[in-house]
Amino acid sequence: MSVNNAKQDEAQPEPQPDPQHGPLAGFTVGVTAARRADELGTLLTRRGAAVLHAPALRIVPLADDSELLATTKQLIDHAPDVVIATTAIGFRGWVEAADGWGLGEALLARLQGVELLARGPKVKGAIRAAGLTEEWSPTSESMAEVLDRLLAEGVAGRRVAIQLHGEPLPGFVEALRAGGAEVVGVPVYRWMPPEDIAPLDRLIDATLSRGVDALAFTSAPAAASLLSRAEDRGLLPDLLAALSHDVLSACVGPVTALPLQAHGIDTVQPDRFRLGPLVQLICRELPGRARTLPVAGRSIEIRGHAVVVDGELRPVPPAGMSLLRTLVRRPGWVVSRADLLRALPGSGRDEHAVETAMARLRTSLGTPNLIQTVVKRGYRLALDPSADTKYADT
Numbered sequence: 457m458s459v460n461n462a463k464q465d466e467a468q469p470e471p472q473p474d475p476q477h478g479p480l481a482g483f484t485v486g487v488t489a490a491r492r493a494d495e496l497g498t499l500l501t502r503r504g505a506a507v508l509h510a511p512a513l514r515i516v517p518l519a520d521d522s523e524l525l526a527t528t529k530q531l532i533d534h535a536p537d538v539v540i541a542t543t544a545i546g547f548r549g550w551v552e553a554a555d556g557w558g559l560g561e562a563l564l565a566r567l568q569g570v571e572l573l574a575r576g577p578k579v580k581g582a583i584r585a586a587g588l589t590e591e592w593s594p595t596s597e598s599m600a601e602v603l604d605r606l607l608a609e610g611v612a613g614r615r616v617a618i619q620l621h622g623e624p625l626p627g628f629v630e631a632l633r634a635g636g637a638e639v640v641g642v643p644v645y646r647w648m649p650p651e652d653i654a655p656l657d658r659l660i661d662a663t664l665s666r667g668v669d670a671l672a673f674t675s676a677p678a679a680a681s682l683l684s685r686a687e688d689r690g691l692l693p694d695l696l697a698a699l700s701h702d703v704l705s706a707c708v709g710p711v712t713a714l715p716l717q718a719h720g721i722d723t724v725q726p727d728r729f730r731l732g733p734l735v736q737l738i739c740r741e742l743p744g745r746a747r748t749l750p751v752a753g754r755s756i757e758i759r760g761h762a763v764v765v766d767g768e769l770r771p772v773p774p775a776g777m778s779l780l781r782t783l784v785r786r787p788g789w790v791v792s793r794a795d796l797l798r799a800l801p802g803s804g805r806d807e808h809a810v811e812t813a814m815a816r817l818r819t820s821l822g823t824p825n826l827i828q829t830v831v832k833r834g835y836r837l838a839l840d841p842s843a844d845t846k847y848a849d850t
Contacts, residue, residue, distance in 0.1 A: 500738070531640065576597035614638070616639050784837060794807070
């Protein structure tokens with residue numbers, strides 16, 4: 457095996473398929489979250505996925521955030537008319553940070569005298585836990601509904617404070633200002649680039665090599681950070697190509713998807729903007745994208761780093777998957793050793809590398825006759841004669 461191939465194998469997360477494999481067994485999902493990454497990773501691995509975690513961001517600790525401190529003092533000294541709480545963790549963090557600065561009681565006293573709006577039930581719970589009562593909360597948990605209410609009430613001359621949580625709110629602030637409001641952003645949990653950029657680079661490289669099957673995004677800043685890092689490395693066009701054709705972009709909600717959609721990337725999003733529904737969506741999407749073929753009297757399903765042969769999950773090394781995907785693009789057709797060699801990353805000019813990788817692939821599949829050797833020509837997938845996909849070029 458070449459050094460490059462060895463590095464590629466080393467970079468892959470070790471697949472650990474359950475004997476009764478879950479819906480994501482054989483697939484690799486990249487997780488970009490800094491917050492709740494463990495929770496998301498656990499949900500994915502329980503369903504059989506291999507997870508490659510690379511935080512695209514880090515969160516500025518609230519106690520060290522001078523910008524949040526300054527804004528808190530400003531609001532205590534100069535009361536807003538309206539305060540909008542957007543996330544439970546953000547609101548709780550703001551109150552806890554104010555306590556740490558000795559401003560907790562003053563902040564709560566100030567919030568008792570304003571119109572306090574909560575985006576959803578979790579935020580309502582955080583508000584009430586702080587001894588406060590929200591004036592209103594939309595049933596849809598939508599910031600658009602919050603905006604409609606404020607504009608219907610009229611915001612001209614009013615001071616509106618909005619607790620931010622790292623997510624962009626496209627059009628929200630602009631609409632309030634256009635209506636005559638003074639808007640104060642409360643920058644809870646500001647995002648910064650990760651201190652260690654190496655994991656993010658590895659995730660980008662794995663995406664380019666199709667070593668991941670999906671990327672899961674839980675915040676717009678994380679998506680933007682991934683794209684920005686790829687651009688800094690001169691890899692943005694290649695990354696966009698991978699996300700456009702081969703790697704699924706799964707976003708927890710429409711706001712999270714905005715940086716990707718701005719680059720023309722199609723995304724999938726659950727109906728409910730939560731981690732559980734996001735994982736359920738990935739569980740539907742990835743198996744639905746896997747290709748199933750009748751080969752040598754057996755049914756094979758091609759997954760990210762494994763093949764399901766008659767219902768049995770068979771993990772396959774990266775080099776073998778590269779060969780198999782090349783054969784699957786033209787099932788039943790002979791593919792030359794030269795073409796297969798080009799599919800092997802870092803294999804150089806020695807066609808013996810194809811023979812070595814092919815032997816390992818056949819061993820991994822457990823059924824050698826799935827791939828036929830055509831003497832002096834190359835190899836072909838032993839597609840069943842009755843299959844109607846022989847002449848497909850996908």
